[in-house]
Amino acid sequence: MIKETILLVEDEIIVAKNIQNILINQGYDVPFICDNGEDAIIKARETNPSLVLMDIMLKGKIDGIDTAEYIRFRLNIPVVFLTAYEDELTLNRASLTEPYGYLLKPVSERELHAAIQMAIQTHRFAKKLKEREEWLSILIKSIGDGIASTNSDLIINFVNPAAEKLLKLKATEVVGKKFTEILKIKEDNIYININQLIQEIISNGKSFHFYYNHYLQVDEEITFPVDGKLTPLWNEKGDFNGLLFIFRDITHLKRIEEESFQRSKMESLNLLAGGIAHDFNNMLTILLNNINFIQQSDPSKTDISPYLADMMKACNLSRELTSKLISLSKENTLHMQVCDIHKIIKENVSLIIKDCNIEVQYNFTSPESKIEIDPLQISQVIQNIVINAKEAMASGGSLYISTEYVNISEIFPEKMAENSSNNTYIKISFTDTGKGIEQYNLKKIFDPYFTTKTKGNGLGLTFSQSIIKSHGGYLIVESELGKGSTFTILLPASDNNP
Structure with missing residues (x-):
């Protein structure tokens, strides 16, 4: 069994020798006796004893x-004081060093042994507790989920680094503030009465789970879908002691679910559209052939010629629509070329934005940016987006077009593993100052046949999304009613670009 080592610090040599003999007889190792503070600090640093038995009134500089x-405090070694004095001033000063005990001289063997054992065991327990707290602190700080806690008055007393990152606030900006002032929760677009929710949680003693249709709002600019749990904390008496809020941003999970749902819906619609369009196209062919036959067989009947012309026009438009539906239901064939995307953007924008009161401003990442695309199909996408912007700014406005190179994993964290060979994309943004799009309509904007226009078939953006996806890219729309819209195209960058 390893003996506990005691460093004895006592400037009265007879008293010191007596205590040393008692300790040795009790099974302790007492290799040194120091008679001043300077030597005691040196020996404590060199030997790291289990405990220091210290005379309060030492002679010398300290x-x-x-x-x-x-x-x-510097060496984290427990100290038990020896003293022949009981004056309040000395004891108050000594208490500031957080000693593990006091022994009055002359000390009995029983008291000496009990005090030392109690001090060593208490110190070891405190040390283990501190190590466990440090381990838990490291764990909480390392965990990816945001963690915030409050006291019983709902004042935030802790946030971990993940919470700081999610809230875009430093701990110093959050700790000490009321939980209900910092965080607001919305279910869909309706604010939850957070004070009422907290009272219900405390009353029933159960956690409340936020998920999918709940949004955490920190301020007007920071709102994100949240998966989280708000849990009441209780002390050993069973009294409410605060709240624990564990949460994560599930924006990317919602995006994956929405993409999966959209893909499934498109597959079903494409199958249906392809079948209907094919049969309808056959019937249109018969109708067009008969109209053409009538026009050629009896040109004297000029009174019906305008009607036949209108029928022919309607049939041709219908054929164009069915052709699009058939192409939508098939795998898109790309004719890839390395092209200057900036040149293609400018050519197509100038084609659409002419003779109208719209100012176009370009902010390109470089004068020339070459990527591998199907230029005709990408041109169609650009035209569809610019036409929408033009129609949204019927009375005039501004169209801001910018490009930059981005890391796709920063926009879609879940895409890194899918596209690890090349995470660099060119981001093309079209921002208009038009009337914007209602949030309800925004969710359906890429659905086939969905349109808010009096004219149009509702397939322009559906085709645009299909084209961009076939390029391995992404088409995103952001909009707020009354504040305009931003359409963003993300396309893989070529190897010869950043």
């Missing part, structure tokens, strides 16, 4: 209290 303060 007394026992100053020596104990250094040993206790």
Whole structure:
């Protein structure tokens, strides 16, 4: 069995020798006796004893209290004081060093042994507790989920680094503030009465789970879908002691679900559209052939010629529509070329934005940017987006077009593994100052046949999304009613670009 080592600090040699003999007889190792504070600090640092038995009133430059303060707080070694004095001033000063006990001289063997054992065991327990707290602190700080806690008055007393990142606030900006002032929760677009929710949680003693249709709002600019749990905390008496809020941003999960749903819906619609369009196209062919036959067989009947012309026009438009539906239901064939995307953007924008009161501003990442695309199909996408912007700004406005190179994993974290070979994309943004799009309509904007226009078949953006996806890219729309819209195209960058 390893003996506990005691460093004895006592400037009265007879008293010191007597205590040393008692300790040795009790099974302790007492290799050194120091009679001043300076030597005591040196020996404590060299030997790291289990405990220091310290006389309060040492002679020399530093007394026992100053020596104990250094040993206790710098070296983390427990100290038990020996003293022949009981004056309140000395004891109050000594208490600031957080000693593990006091022994009055002359000390009995029983009291000495009990005090030392109690001090060593208490110190070891405190040390283990501190190590566990440090381990838990590291764990909480390392975890990816945001964690915030409050006291019983709902004042935030802790946030971990993940919470700081999610809230885009430093701990110093959050700690000390009321939980209900910092965080607001919305279910769909309706704010939850957070005070009422907290009272219900405390009353029933159960956690509340936020998920999918709940949104965490920090301010007007920071709102994200949240998966989280708000849990009441209780002390050992069973009294409410605060709240624990564990949460994560599930924007990318919702995006994956929405993409999956959209893909499934498109597959079903494409199958249906392809079948209907094919049969309808056959019937249109018969109708067009008969109209053409009538026009050629009896040109004297000029009174019906305008009607036949209108029928022919309607049939041709219908054929164009069915052709699109058939192409939508098939795999898109790309004719890839390395092209200057900036040149293609400018050519197509100038084609659409002419003779109208719209100012176009370009902010390109470089004068020339070459990527591998199907130029005709990408031109169609650009035209569809610019036409929408033009129609949204019927009375005039501004169209801002910018490009930049981005890392796709920063926009879609879940895409890194899918596209690890090349995470660099060119981001093309079209921002108009038009009337914007209602949130309800925004969710359906890529659906086939969905349109808010009096004219149009509702397939322009559906085709645009299909074209961009076939290029391995993404088409995103952001809009707020009354504040305009931003359509963003993300396309893989070529190897010869950043």
